[in-house]
Amino acid sequence: MPAAADVQVRDSLRTGFEAGIPIAVATGLIGISFGVLARPVMGTVAPIVMSALVFAGSAQFAALAVLAAGGGAWAAIAAGMLMNARFGPMGIALAPSLEGSALRRALVGQTMVDATWALANRGGGRFDTDFMMAATLPTYVAWVVGTAVGVFAGELIGDPDALGLDAAFPAFFLALLFGEVRRGPLAVAAVVAAVAIALALTPVAPPGVPIIAACLAALLGLTTWAKRWDPSETEGGHA
Amino acid sequence: MSDTWTTILALIVITVAIKASGPVLIGGRPLPAPAMRTIALMAPALLAALVVVQTFTSADGEIVVDARAAGVAAAGALLVVRRTALLGAVVVGSVVAALVRAL
Numbered sequence: 001m002p003a004a005a006d007v008q009v010r011d012s013l014r015t016g017f018e019a020g021i022p023i024a025v026a027t028g029l030i031g032i033s034f035g036v037l038a039r040p041v042m043g044t045v046a047p048i049v050m051s052a053l054v055f056a057g058s059a060q061f062a063a064l065a066v067l068a069a070g071g072g073a074w075a076a077i078a079a080g081m082l083m084n085a086r087f088g089p090m091g092i093a094l095a096p097s098l099e100g101s102a103l104r105r106a107l108v109g110q111t112m113v114d115a116t117w118a119l120a121n122r123g124g125g126r127f128d129t130d131f132m133m134a135a136t137l138p139t140y141v142a143w144v145v146g147t148a149v150g151v152f153a154g155e156l157i158g159d160p161d162a163l164g165l166d167a168a169f170p171a172f173f174l175a176l177l178f179g180e181v182r183r184g185p186l187a188v189a190a191v192v193a194a195v196a197i198a199l200a201l202t203p204v205a206p207p208g209v210p211i212i213a214a215c216l217a218a219l220l221g222l223t224t225w226a227k228r229w230d231p232s233e234t235e236g237g238h239a
Numbered sequence: 240m241s242d243t244w245t246t247i248l249a250l251i252v253i254t255v256a257i258k259a260s261g262p263v264l265i266g267g268r269p270l271p272a273p274a275m276r277t278i279a280l281m282a283p284a285l286l287a288a289l290v291v292v293q294t295f296t297s298a299d300g301e302i303v304v305d306a307r308a309a310g311v312a313a314a315g316a317l318l319v320v321r322r323t324a325l326l327g328a329v330v331v332g333s334v335v336a337a338l339v340r341a342l
Contacts, residue, residue, distance in 0.1 A: 029333075042243045053251045063246050065298065073245040080250045082256050086285060091261025093278040098266040105266035106259035114289060121282045125275030127300045152311040157282040164337030167310030170293040171332025173286045174311055178318045180283040186276075187283040198291040202302055214288030221277030 009130050016120070016134030023115045023135065027151075028142035030057055033160035034064070035150020041068045044151050047141055051147035055113075055140060057169075059083040062207055082208030089215050090117055097127040108213045111136040118176045123183055193217035310336030 031051060038047035041064060052058055066072075070186055091109050094117070098105040111133045114174035120132035150157065160166075163201075181187050194214035202208035270278070294311045297303040314332035315326055 008276050050247045073242040076246040077249045087257045093281045095261045095266040102263045103263035109262035110256045118282045125278035164333035167332040167336035170290045170311045171314035171328045173289045175328040177286040186306040190280040190284045191287040194287040198288040211288045217284040218277045218280035221280045222273045
């Protein structure tokens, strides 16, 4: 039995790493874009340290936008924190799939990135956390290296938006969404509700808030309607 | 300390704490079925919100339809034909957005 479990872990690590490569390519390009935009505001060292230790693209862009506008540290911290607040519910989603000590679980939690977290979703509330860790590794390297390239070679690259890089991640998340909606009508309902919440709040709420609020659409899972449509209930106890 | 370094240090601590909170507080325990159903719906809800916000939000927080929308729509068209074209969707989305912006 331990041998079979080892094979499964190795398989998760390998397929996770392979799945992480296209994410890493997109992340590296966005990282270059972050480096280019951050250098005039933060200098050369700070953007690279930020990418290496904060490692959260949307929060870094949000904080950078505030600093660039002269908004000060507290406003920048608040903007970054709101963008990262979604990792709270995402971490709760991950929690039942995590084993081992609290320290180990906390460390695995650090490897959460939107794309790898979504790819590690196995349905029925379960996540393949070995897969997620392995998929995040190339993404992490690409994010830090991309930031450094953007900082030091920014003049050669010019305006990153001219390359359409700002459409790369929504396109990628849309691709992941196509996989999710195939899980059934409940997922489709959650998508419709999330889109409605995000669109309604975007003009009135600070950046980040529409995304966290849209996660409330998942509470559809608490309804009796959800129980009737739950695919994992009819499949039996597949772990 | 400069605003830049204050922001970075604070965001390091805050991000680590947020990412650790769920795994530490409720990790390793199975949750009741309704909670698991809610967790299962987190991914489609979050992804849908990220697509909408990153496609249609301007730098000053307004809803706009620009070159990104064209790129993401093109990626969507590709995904209707080939659902598994992850990297293809990224490339098509970026290229179409860049072309529309260059017009």
